[in-house]
Amino acid sequence: MELRRAEPSDARAIAEVHVLAWQVAYAGLLPAEFLARLSVDEREARWHWNLGRGALARVTLLVDQGAVLGFSSVGATRERDVPEGYGELYALYLHPDRWRGGLGARLHDAAMDEGRALGFRALTLWVLEGNARARAFYEAKGWAPEGKRAEFTAAPGVAAPELRYHRTLG
Numbered sequence: 082m083e084l085r086r087a088e089p090s091d092a093r094a095i096a097e098v099h100v101l102a103w104q105v106a107y108a109g110l111l112p113a114e115f116l117a118r119l120s121v122d123e124r125e126a127r128w129h130w131n132l133g134r135g136a137l138a139r140v141t142l143l144v145d146q147g148a149v150l151g152f153s154s155v156g157a158t159r160e161r162d163v164p165e166g167y168g169e170l171y172a173l174y175l176h177p178d179r180w181r182g183g184l185g186a187r188l189h190d191a192a193m194d195e196g197r198a199l200g201f202r203a204l205t206l207w208v209l210e211g212n213a214r215a216r217a218f219y220e221a222k223g224w225a226p227e228g229k230r231a232e233f234t235a236a237p238g239v240a241a242p243e244l245r246y247h248r249t250l251g
Contacts, residue, residue, distance in 0.1 A: 084191045087140035089132040094149035096124035102174040110211045115239045139195040143188045151175035153192035168201035203249045210242040224248040
């Protein structure tokens with residue numbers, strides 16, 4: 082098992098994990114028809130473009146014998162109302178077959194290291210309000226809800242409430 086920086090050639094493997102994780106994690110939170118229509122090809126194209134743009138975000142992979150099991154992405158915050166020195170954990174997804182085995186915690190810790198390496202003193206992240214599993218995971222890792230709520234729009238007509246969390250990187 083290794084952690085390494087993602088490259089554009091990893092886009093397909095990241096997309097496969099991303100789509101499957103969404104389909105499992107967001108079942109019951111987003112419409113089933115929407116989740117069934119998620120396209121690995123479309124996600125692959127987005128990931129290839131994002132990874133090819135350079136160091137706008139650090140994407141870390143958790144790899145086992147060449148297979149991508151999960152990924153995290155950390156970069157500059159997209160928010161205007163957070164203090165100076167905050168970054169954002171954009172994504173942390175693990176293949177659902179590997180949930181509950183400690184690998185998510187390993188990937189999370191690598192993401193925190195990336196945040197520190199980028200010079201951030203704290204990070205924010207957004208979690209779907211109804212995603213009790215993810216909320217419990219992040220809270221156990223020291224994240225706290227801030228009380229800020231927004232509407233996550235996955236696609237036109239597909240939305241769900243989300244909460245912003247923060248964590249210092251001491």
